[in-house]
Every structure is written in C-alpha cells, then in structure tokens.
Amino acid sequence: MSLGYSSFGDWRAWDGYRHTIEHSVYVRADQRGKGIGKALMLALIDRAKELGKHVMVAGIEAKNTASIQLHEKLGFEHAGLLKQVGTKFDAWLDLAFLQLTLDSRKVPDSTENK
Template sequence: MHIRPATHADLPALLDIHNDAVRTLKAIWTDKLDTLEDRRAWFDARQAAGLPIIVAETEDGTVAGYGSYGPFRAKEGYRLTMEHSIYVAPEARGKGIGKTLLARLIEQARADGNHVLVGAVDGENAASVALHQKCGFEITGRLPQVGMKFGQWLDLLLMTLVLDDRPVPPKN
C-alpha cells in the first residue's frame, strides 16, 4: 500500500467511497449522495486552503481509502485544532488502511503546526473508537442523540489527540 496526496484523477474513487459510506454507514450523517461536482468542489476548497487530502493506493493502483482534515470550527481561536475524516472502500476495510491513513494525517497535522486533532465518531462505531484509541486519541466528550440516520438517534463521540507539548499558544 502506498499513501500519497490525492489528485483530481482520484475524484471518481473518492466519490464512490464517500457515497458508499453515505448509503451503508452511520459515519456520515446525511442521506444525500454527492455528485462528482460536489466532490470536486470539496477537493478544490481543501486544496485552496492548503489542507491535506491523502489516498491509500493498493499495489494495483486502486484507491482503497482516503483521509483529510480541516478546521474544527471557524473562529480564530480554534485555528490550531483540526477535525479529520477517514473513509475506506468496503472491500478494503479491516486491513489496516484506516490506521495507516490516520497515522499519516497525525504526522501531517504535527508538521503543519497544529495543536489538536479531533475525531467526531458515531457512538456505536466500536471499530473507529478502537482505531482512534490505538493511535493515542482519548474520548473527551459524548453528545447524546445529536444526530440521526437510518431511523435512529445517534450519539457523537469527540475523540482528541494533543499533538504537541506547547505550554502556551502562539501569539499569532
């Protein structure tokens, strides 16, 4: 498996992985399937903001998963806190791709000077919780019944990883 920056050529694979998650998982709290143009707009906005989008590519060149991070919240005081997302193609799940993508995003977030990385995880997603914990994240909050999908109320777990040991934030 090879981890690399995503390109526009990856957009159809990113769309397929994203839409599969919308259709089959509680990981994305929407029922709206994206179009290729929706994914292109998301991709272009991330690139314009200097935010990473990475893909896991198998030996045969298939995109098996992707990950990215972006601002946790819009206010300036949150500028060094990022929220990440990772999605893996159904046939590639359980093979360590999510862990490899998350490890690379953690490295990138540190290199970019961020202070905290946040994972917002469905409260019933034991596999995602375990993955995050293996990578050093802690459950730091539970928001009960704040979401809904597939006719169920969903709890949101906030999992955080402090990326550095700066005693005070930078002035600017």
C-alpha cells in the same frame, strides 16, 4: 477505484481555534480491517504536526467500536458524548468525541516543542 480517503479541516472558523482540527477517514467497506485506516490516520497526524496543529478531534458514531478502538490505539482520548445529534436509517445517533494532543507546547504560538 479508491480504497479510502482522509482529510482534516478547521475545528471552528474562529481564530481562537486555529490550532485545532477535526479529521475524517473513510475506508471502503470491503477493505476494512487491512490497516488502510491506520495508515491514513498516521499520515493525517504527521501532516497536522508538520503544519503546527496542536489538537486533532475525532467525531465518531458512538457504536462504531472499530473506529473508536483504532483511535484509542493511536493515543486518542475520550472527550465527550453528544446524544442523538445525528440520524441515519430513521434512528438517532450518538456522537463520541475523542482528541489527540499533537505537541507539548505550553504557549499557543510558541515554536518550542512542536
């Protein structure tokens, strides 16, 4: 039985967004608070850097303070809030966006500072 999983994929399908990814992390409810989420996140960040990605985007349900705090500790910054874009259990959900810049490139396809 899995303790959790993580993945990332293209932020948008168009070429102009090829350097940006969005990730997803899930930790089984009875395993939360044990560092599994952080370990999964660090592995994702390392892999994204290896692939030359520039920005990692997180879309987190706005009331999920534990996930938001974890992302902040890893250097993610708040980038916006979309109100009532999701739904669960007959209620509207707001989506907080956070982002992490993975490298310091000034030019998108440059190999400097990767």
